[in-house]
Amino acid sequence: MTMLTQFGLFPWITGILLLVDLLWIKPDRPVWRRRAMALLRLAVLLAFGLVLPALAMHPVWTSLPTLLLLQVATIYPLIYLQDRLQVGYRVLLLILYLPLLMLGLTLHRLPATFTPEQVGIHWTHEPFEARGEGGVRLSGLWFPNEDRKGAVLLVHGLGAEKCQFLDTCAPLYDIGYAVMTYDQRNHGASGGWSTTMGLLESRDLQEVWKTFLTRTQGIRGPRLIYGVSLGGAAAQYAAGQLEGLDGMILDSTFADISATAKGSLPIVGTPIYLLARGLGLDYLIAGEGVLWSAPIEAIDPDSTFPVLLMHSREDPLIPYTETLRLQRAYGARATLVSFDTPAHAVHFVYENDKHRKALVEWIRRF
Secondary structure: OHHHHHOOHHHHHHHHHHHHHHHHOOOOOOHHHHHHHHHHHHHHHHHHHHHHHHHOOOOOOOOHHHHHHHHHHHOHHHHOOHHHOOHHHHHHHHHHHHHHHHHHHHHOOOOOOOOHHHHOOOOOOEEEEEEOHHHOEEEEEEEOOOOOOEEEEEEOOOOOOOOOOHHHHHHHHHOOEEEEEEOOOOOOOOOOOOOOOOHHHHHHHHHHHHHHHHHOOOOOOOEEEEEEOHHHHHHHHHHHHOOOOOEEEEEOOOOOHHHHHHOOOOOOHHHHHHHHHHOOHHHHHHOOOHHHOOHHHHOOOOOOOOEEEEEEOOOOOOOHHHHHHHHHHHHHHEEEEEEOOOOOOOHHHHOHHHHHHHHHHHHOOO
């Protein structure tokens, strides 16, 4: 049951039913038939919006139940007016539904898992588990290194899982660094039902860091965090609370989620973002102010550990300007390395030599 609700089925189902109700149900059908179909769809929504979350022990005041109430209160009354709705009004309803649909699909991820071998990593490893904020189970892997020259905690991005970005740390492992990685909440084999763009993830990271410190006892070198995209947001929020953090690598991350959210759709991205934030849909869907996430505001001006920033100028998802903002915020302790890969957070694949050289040169300062 927990897996079903983690799939983010509710936004998909409501979106499909909305299309059926508003576009494909012909107004010349008998009123009783249209209302019967509406009731049938309502029963399906009840099953996915109330029964499954209840069985999965989700909080009753957020996400799926709340979305169900919104659906019933705003959409279903219109089903009885279908014969009076013109095409233009139906299109308008779909546009108004976009913030709900997009935010729901973004924050409720489809979990996937890989093994290190499936991504080309053949290092000796062992699994571990930690408990994040609210007791969420976090599944991870520990890759010890006999040279014990340092250690890095890898925090993956949105829609990924613990193994997909292991190759980003290969240059560090090759020079003697141990590596730890874990599935963030609502990703991979970890628990949790929603993603919060670094807010709850940062508290999870603080708990995983305790395990990291235990595993790295006796290591002579630095202890680093490597945060990719969403992982970089979590790392920045958590950095001030991490004992013994010696440096941070931020790869393709954002300073403020608004820039990414507004750029998600051409032309209409900004209105949709403002509408979703104005209506508080992020609180309704995730229980947190996700659309207000701004890791740049968490930067401690008194911190002195070095920061390596890596980002592609052609990143289509998170604008390169976000990293430039972070560079200005971190000041002299920041080192920026730019790439030209026309994709998000995969320059380590397409510009591997440059990525490797940047990491090795930066690590020499320790």
